Amino acid sequence: MxxxxxxxxxxxxxxxxxxxxxxxxxxxxxxxxxxxxxxxxxxxxxxxxxxxxxxxxxxxxxxNPVKRAAYLCELADYTVDAENNTRMDSAFLIKQMQWREQLDEVRGKPEQMLVLLNAIEQEAQTLEGCLTELLDHKKDFALAAEKVRQLMFVAKIQNEIKSLLA
The missing domain is CATH 1.10.287.110 (DnaJ domain)
Structure with a gap:
């Protein structure tokens, strides 16, 4: 194939x-x-x-890192299935809620929005490093699929902030 x-x-x-x-x-x-x-x-x-x-x-x-990671999971017969599988670890869910609350607080304040965006971009880099380890070295596609779902959320909020800043 x-x-x-x-x-x-x-x-x-x-x-x-x-x-x-x-x-x-x-x-x-x-x-x-x-x-x-x-x-x-x-x-x-x-x-x-x-x-x-x-x-x-x-x-x-x-x-695209999100698409590339999801594609690698699919090649190994692990679907990310983000539409139906929204299960994530509780620490990441709390982080999501905190980011959303912070975004609501800093909306319309470009300098503070940039600080939030930078923090979220650091999380994206951390997740991408984790995906490199899981996909390229450990071949742990089940855990990688979960990390892909997290990276999807991170990319979504990054894009939302960038569009608000534009």
Whole structure:
């Protein structure tokens, strides 16, 4: 089975060099670029477009830490299932509630919102480090799926704060 990693010629790891990812995407995209198929048959053009779409989908998934971690879990037959499985450890739930309360308190105060955003970004980095250990070294996909759900929440509140600051 071709994975997004093999499609781009990359190791199937959570820890990815994003520069290497972009280079691999550019090379793969160049191989199926429509200009290369200008004189090809309609069927060949259609196949090239399908490959281009798959390459772009691979790049979109692998460049995003949440999507990349969830994809690695899925490859190992562990679904993150964030819509139905909202179980998280109590310490993280408390942290979520605290962030939400803090956001309510600092809404409209850009300097304080940036402080909160920085704290949440540190949590994201911690979770990404944890996911590197769980996915790339320990191969503990069950615990990684839980950490992915946590990272999804962190990304959501980060995006919310960034949109309020924009």
């Amino acid at each position: 071709d994975t997004y990693f093999s499609l781009l010629g990359l190791p199937a790891n959570f820890a990815l060099d994003l520069t290497q990812l972009e280079q691999a995407w550019r090379q793969a995209s160049a191989r199926v670029h429509p200009d290369r198929f200008a004189t090809a048959s309609a069927a060949e053009k259609r196949v090239a477009m399908q490959w281009a779409s798959r390459i772009n989908q691979a790049y979109d998934t692998l460049k």
